Amino acid sequence: MPDMIELEQLTKLYDGQSTPAVDSLDLRIAEGEIVILVGPSGCGKTTTLKMINRIIEPSSGIIRLQGEDVTRENPDRLRRRIGYVIQQVGLFPHQTIGRNITTVPRLLGWPQKRIDDRLDELMHLVGLDPSTYRDRFPKELSGGQRQRVGVARALAADPPVMLMDEPFGALDPISRERLQNEFLRLQEEIRKTIVFVTHDIDEAIKMGDRIAILREGSVIAQYDTPETVLAAPADDFVREFIGSGAALKRLGLVRVRDVELEQWPTSPISAGREAALRALESSEHGSLLLLDERRRPLRWAHARELGQPGGSLEDVGLEVRATVEPSATLAGALDSMVGSRVGVVVVVDGSGALLGTVDMRVIMAAVETVRTDAREQVPEEVSAR
Structure with missing residues (x-):
């Protein structure tokens, strides 16, 4: 698959900090994959995410989107090509759900018929009946429903890339599990390129096609598939971050189906x-x-x-x-x-x-099958570390 996002020597320096928030990060993200940025608090995950759509401007380095250097593009125009979902959702409280979802299409000047059709399509896609929820306000929805609206809004203009910053972190465990499953089902249909930030290694294993485990300064400790990360941690930092119970964690790689x-x-x-x-x-x-x-x-x-x-x-x-x-x-x-x-x-x-x-x-x-498959799939040079 071609690369959708390329980060080269991406760096962010903040005044008064002795070390960079992001230090010369190189990362390539293939089209249609979910890549998880995971690491300890303060390692630069969210800063990296926000630099991709230039909510935070990088101090140096290159960001390429579909092969185009976007560090010189108008930031507002860039953000209309990128969907953004955050933990707090950030819905406009005095606008209806319908108007919240269609914010970007309206800014882009879409015809009203196209906006209405897209709204109905998206609400069905995220499991919200348009006739029931279109004219409600955010305060009338549960946390899980508001998060669905946030996902729909990010998808409204059909962007090639989505950025997700701990999108399910504020939900109770049952709602979180349900939304994770529904989002993975949705991804099978939409095949977006997604950069997803979490601090939870179990969520990373479940959600990611690839995982980037980050040290301080967004320095990559290991960037690989969940199977390889679990079967062959790159070093003691990764092994400690994964924690105990790798066999049980592998159950997060297998679907009931x-x-x-x-x-x-x-x-x-x-x-x-x-x-x-x-x-x-x-x-x-x-x-x-x-x-x-x-x-x-x-x-x-x-x-x-x-x-x-x-x-x-x-x-x-x-x-x-x-x-x-x-x-x-x-x-x-x-x-x-x-x-x-x-x-x-x-x-x-x-x-x-x-x-x-x-x-x-x-x-x-299933545990035995996954253990055997992991041993067979890990390249010899990785397993020999």
Whole structure:
């Protein structure tokens, strides 16, 4: 793939600082990739990001976008070619969601019909119904919804590059996991070149095609795929930054859709107790899933509960709470599994219909596969360090 962004000897000096905030950074980012800048606080991640669209002007060096040196371009014109998403979102509080999203197209003078069509397209893309949310104001939305609006606004003029500065950092863990998964699904469709800043190595492993682990001054300690970074850390700094539990972290590289799911016995809840018991007795499992008419899992039921005479199945067993979609990582599935009262996480499609389950056998098989693949994929010169 051709390089979309090239940084050469990029440097930023601040008055009164003994060392540069960014010190002679060289970095090439391929078209269509998500590259994560990760490192300890104060290492220059955000400064680097802001220099790419010249919110902060570099002291020296070259920034190329699609082969063009943009250090001499009008900064406002440059920023219209780059989407920007920040943790605080930065929506205009007194403008509707629709006007927030269409800020850049309006500045560019797009015809109103084109603006309206683009607005509807983007709101559907990020999972917000235009008829419901178009005329609302930011204060009427949840944090996760506002973050979706921020992503839509960054995409409005269809820029080739997106910069994202800890975009999910202010969200609660559940919303953060959900938005990470949805953004990765979205990236499969839009294939933007994305530079993403985070301080969280687990988020970097999950989100990045490549990871740049930075020392102080944005000096690159290692720039490689998540698989290689985990399997062959470049030095003790990288090894310490990754931390312990590399095998578990590798689960963040594997999607639920990439593994063979376990199949548990099922029965429609409307079919009654006898049908459910027959389905369970013909299997090797001690419990089964009761499904509604659309194959959405409702409850876990054991033989002893199904064998009790009479009564509805609506309250039998335990409600199904631990569910994930195929885009979730195995790390996310394991987290849901640990919190489940049955030790199994149920995999559903976008409509909530059952696809299968993930249990510890699936997890352990995936860990072994990833470990083997990592050993085989790491170049000999890397593994020999």
